[in-house]
Amino acid sequence: MPDDPLPSPAVPPPGRLSLPARLYLLAWDTGRPRLTGAGHLHHLVRAGALTELAQRGLLVDDDGIAAPVDLDARTGDPVLDGLLDLVRESRPRRWKTWVTLRARYTLVAVREQLAAEGFLRAEKRRVLGVFPSVEYVLERVAAADALRARARRVLEGPQPAAEVAELDAAVVALAAAAELRTLASARDRRRHRRRIEELTERSGAAAPALHGVVREVRTAVVVAAAAASAPAAG
Secondary structure (H helix, E strand, C coil), X not given: CCCCCCCCCCCCCHHHCCHHHHHHHHCEECCCCEECCCCCHHHHHHHHHHHHHHHCCCEEEECCEEEECCCCCCCCCHHHHHHXXXXXXXXXXXXXXXXXXXXXXXXXXXXXXXXXXXXXEEEEEEECCCEEEEEEEECCHHHHHHHHHHHHHHHHCCCCHHHCCHHHHHHHHXXXXXXXXXXXXXXXXXXXXXXXXXXXXXXXXXXHHHHHHHHHHHHHHHHHHHHHHCCCCC
16 A cells, blocks of 8 residues: 655655654654664664565565565665665574664664765764764754654544554554654553554554564564663663
8 A cells, every 4th residue: 555645845755765764764853953762773773674574575474584585586775675685694583683683784774875865964073083983963854853743643543543554554663662752752652552553453464474573573672672771780
């Protein structure tokens, strides 16, 4: 089912923004502006890439293992194709393992892609005046605002979950699992708990086996978010 158009001309058609790219932009607090959830954002972005590849049928569940369907298939998106290549070149692993394994590679790829497309601006800096570093700044604030407004509409309704585009449903389900406050506060997440569950189910509507995949990936994001927010021992 195709996505419906976003309301702002500042945002390109949704088909041009992958699920991991949308989740990354959603994590920006545009009022400051600064990136939120940095401690586990790489896990959220990786979960988005896994979910979209599963929705597209390019990764399937093989007794709990994330398995590529076609060794030559490509999406045309460098972030998704990069993860596909990584899965193909690695030994078989479970979905939850892929949420965390080398997840920063996917985060780096998303940032570079969004910078190339003008959503972010890369600024070169020197740490301690010596070590070169690159800091990414949100360039297209209106685009991030429009994506957040779209996600809030999906979260709050009134459109039935069964009629929501699967990619839109996955944005809300995964962002809520990661406790992104740019989407919803803890109070809002509790208030919309049933809706979030419905959207999680909708995210895996393409095939019966996909429901289990989406839930496993979402659970891994919950675990990663909890670990990132837990106080350090000692």
